[in-house]
Amino acid sequence: MLKLATGVKLEIIPYKSGSEGMVAVVGKQVDATSEASVVVLPQVKGGKLRAIASTWDTRIAAMPDLPTAKELGYPGIFIGHWSGVFAPRGTPDAILEKLNNAIDTALKSPELRARLIPQGIQPVGGTRSGFIKFLSDEKARLGPIARAANMKED
Incomplete structure (x- = not known):
C-alpha cells in the first residue's frame, strides 16, 4: 500500500508477528514497520520507536497528536489492525x-x-x-x- 501510494522503492521483510517486526526496528535490523498500535505504543512511549503516522482513518485516542497518513497527504494509505x-x-x-x-x-x-x-x-x-x-x-x-x-x- 505504501509503495503504491508513494512510488517509493521498498524492500518488504515479512515477519510472523507484529512483535517480531517491532523488535527488528528497535534492534536496527530494518528501518521501519507498520504494526498495530497495541504492539508499538509501549515502545513509542518508552522512546524506542518514533511514530510517523496512523494508517487508520482517524487519529488514535491513545496518541492524539499523531497525524493520520491522510492528513499528511496520503489518502491511499489506509489500513487498520x-x-x-x-x-x-x-x-x-x-x-x-x-x-x-x-x-x-x-x-x-x-x-x-x-x-x-x-x-x-x-x-x-x-x-x-x-x-x-x-x-x-x-x-x-x-x-x-x-x-x-x-x-x-x-
Whole structure:
C-alpha cells in the first residue's frame, strides 16, 4: 500500500508477528514497520520507536497528536489492525446474535473502554450485518493491493 501510494522503492521483510517486526526496528535490523498500535505504543512511549503516522482513518485516542497518513497527504494509505469474532459455519443464528450482543455491550462499557483505549485499541462493536459488510468492503478495497503486491495465501 505504501509503495503504491508513494512510488517509493521498498524492500518488504515479512515477519510472523507484529512483535517480531517491532523488535527488528528497535534492534536496527530494518528501518521501519507498520504494526498495530497495541504492539508499538509501549515502545513509542518508552522512546524506542518514533511514530510517523496512523494508517487508520482517524487519529488514535491513545496518541492524539499523531497525524493520520491522510492528513499528511496520503489518502491511499489506509489500513487498520482490526479483530473480530468468528464462529464455525452452521452455528445457529440465535447463538450468534447472543454472542454479538454480549460483545457489543462489553465494547461499549466504560470499564473495558478504559482498559483498551490507552493501549491504542479503538473498540467499535456493532451488528453482525455491519461486520459482514465491513469484511466485504475490506476484501474489495484490499484485493487489488494484494494482487499488485503478488501476495499469496500461506
